[in-house]
Amino acid sequence: KTADFSEKSFVVPIKNFVNESYCRDISGKVRSHQKIKREKGEFIGAFAPYGYCKDPENKNCLVIDSYAADIVRKIFSWKIDGFSLGAIAEKLNVRHVQSPKEYKKANGENYNSGFHSSDTPKWSAVQIKRILTNEVYIGNMVQGKQERISYKVKQRLDKPESEWVKVENTHPAIIRQNDFDVVQKLLQYDGRASKTSDSANFFSGFVFCGDCKTPMIRRVNQYKGKKKAFYICQTKNKGGDCTRHSISEEVLKRIVLKEIQAYTALFVDYQMIMEELCEMQVSYDQVIGYDTQISKLQEEYNRYYSLKASLDDDLKEGLISKEEFDDFRESYGRKCEELEQMIENQKKLVKQMFEGGVSATVQLEDWKKSLEIKELDRTLLALTVDKIYIYENKQIKIHIRYQDMIEKMKVIRRFYAEHRTECRKEVG
Template sequence: MMKDNKKIYRTAVYLRLSKGDSDVDGCTKSESNSITNQRMICENFLKKNPDLKFAGFYIDDGFTGTNFDRPEMKRMLDDVDAGLIDCIVVKDLSRFGRERIETGTYIARTFKEKGIRFIAINDHYDTLTADGSETHIVMPIKALTNDNFSRDISTKVRSSQEIKMEKGDFIGAFAMYGYRKSLENKNVLIPDEYAAGIVKEIFADRLKGLSASAIAQKLNDAGILSPAEYKKKQGQKYSTSFQGAGISRWSAQTVIRILKDEVYTGVMAQGKRVKVSYKVKKEIRRPKEEWVRVENTHQAIVDQRTFDSVQMLLQRDTIRVADRKEPYLYSGLIYCADCGMSMIRRSDTYGKGRKVVNYICSNYNRNRQCSRHTIRESELTESILETLRSWIEIVADADRLAQRLNDMTLDYDSALEHDREIAELRKELLKYDTLKSSLYQDLKDGLINETQFNRYREEYTNRGIKVRDSIAEQERIIRDIYDKGISCGMDLDMLREKLNIGQIDRVLLVTLVDRILIHKNGDIEVVLKMKDEIGKVKILAEVAGFEMTGEVVG
């Protein structure tokens, strides 16, 4: 490159390093592109060219070159507009930008119009001395090469991430509230004991009927740090688009995001958003069916039954009363059997101040398009108590029935599939045993030598051992299925005591009851969440000749 001794250029040195300059796992930075290496090359270049007066470093560390939305790049261009810079020096063109069109526009047009000298050291390009072929042919080709490199890197990184997601590896920068990354493997989540306790409390409060706003207020009043503030306290450089200025507090939106996230049940659901392209930062939300979802990847904080019950409550519009922190017992659970609309609660006062609570169809109450379907709360509670008492006896029957089924060939649906697998494995085992037996005759007939005989025998023996182990595992699974029967996941003795003395609470209701339907004639239909399992128990009991003490309901 030639030097222009007639002018001293106030020179900005621009350095950039991005994740794209590391390997596809984002682990090892390329030494040739490190900030230190770029700085050294540029400083040595300025020392050899006295016409270039150093005006400052502009360093974007951790920013992609596929666009120009970089803080230090913007600051440098602002200084160009302010007349503080006459020249820009970079290690090579890729450090300035990898996006072909915009990079070319800056070099061939913008800088030329503003009188800015541009130097890419390793590309041996200097706008002061470059001829037309370099500017209009060589540099566009280099820019195109850099553009293709960015696309290839983006494709490789995305492919690597998809493989990890399909394996159930966590690929996020920060673990969600309630978890932390394992020290042994950053792709594995383990519960954060303190935060996990808060998550459990949030789910428990929602089961009790507290709204998301009430839960957030409760946490703020108790001085519990919000997820963002908690991560900062742990020393993490955490930021989120949901967070506003100042100290972040619990909000209804934060609580709802936690309540809806199935990660707390041990499920890893990732790939929910995807970038428009490698050149554009904007992300779009993928349809749920396109998410990468893997079950049992980490320890659950919330059991599946609790999670499902909460989702049901979130979907239903539970009408709250202004002066009550919690909804009424049957809010969001009781519906008209004929029109499907919710029933509304009315409290009427009779002689001597006697209060009676009734439920009537909301469709009738609003526009008289249905009948009243009136039901007294006391009558409703007694009916539900009777239903749940019967349900407990059925669960107890199921435990006893499971012992009977251990000695029978009856299967549950999943057990049947395992049984079929065992049948196929037995066929495979027979094949290896037959092959092993034929080896003696083959050796005797001279078809194989003794070395081959020993090798084949060992191979067939090992394969047979593996198949036998697989059969034993399948049989264990079937035994587990029979042993479990159906289970409510609760203490049956505790439930019996509570129901026998006429106690029923909202947590019990939303855990066991899907909905309560009130018919026109006053009949009460309690739809239980385990009705399919209960029906299966009844069928198995009939086939097994097992007499059930509980009456099948729901």
């Protein structure tokens, strides 16, 4: 008996060690395999995101679920229209739209979100925000947001966004990039709905004080039965050191619509110029050589590159110490990398415009709607305007979206004006 006990006391720890090593090895291999799949843009989740389903022919690919995708489009559209997250959830609940959990179970999936809920799960503001911020809806696969502590513990920990695995254009998009970007901007300010409405105020998230840069707030005056809405500086309203910067909502709507219509006409004009340049067989390289912005960036790059190259001589001549040499070298190198990237981005934009025209970046059809309407609506505002600054002297600065592209259009127009006769002769 003593011998049996001694043998067991010797064998059991060895078996435990072997089993432990085997489990650890298997866990490592599984994680490595999953990492490879994520980096290839293959979907490895147990359940497809709401709006998608797994491709029957390849479970690592996502295909659009037409019914759920339509709900996702409505959610994005309502947010652009100004509805709060809670109001969107309520709209879906009132219409008896099944929540993601309900919908998956109704389709035979043994889905459990991990959140405790009622027998009939309802839509919530948290679910709405999760959908509105998920890049999966623009065709990007984002995975690896969490990881298990170890193969022994099922608990998961959130990973920093810098460690997420994102692969672009892995599956069909439900939402356009343009609309997704607009919604992300609105969520930064996420103007709260007023007490009498489920929607945010018309200019909420767009209008800012030109001096203190804080969002302006909406006020309504009633005189002889008529209501008049206007915006004032939030800092002044709270007793801070600024002025009112007051402006009527109706006046601001008219001014902004007129500005959007002017830019729309500009975009249409540039689209025609781009088409004619393509007929003339003008390459984007010719225009890049004519771009003063790129030229200035290149000059700045050359200057920093020369400064970096001269550091060796400065060190040899004793003009700088070894410590200063290392600091300057790192600083100039970083600046060169930044400028190189900026130049590349500028060239890429011009190339993109030549390959796909203005509409490749600007949703031109959305802008064209402004030419047909007489009153600005919030959807058009969100699709076209970035920010509006109101100054005390009644000056208004409207930052239209695609400012980089607008600057490139000016370059292209100058090139076209100076070279069209020459180009036409060459084509002829």
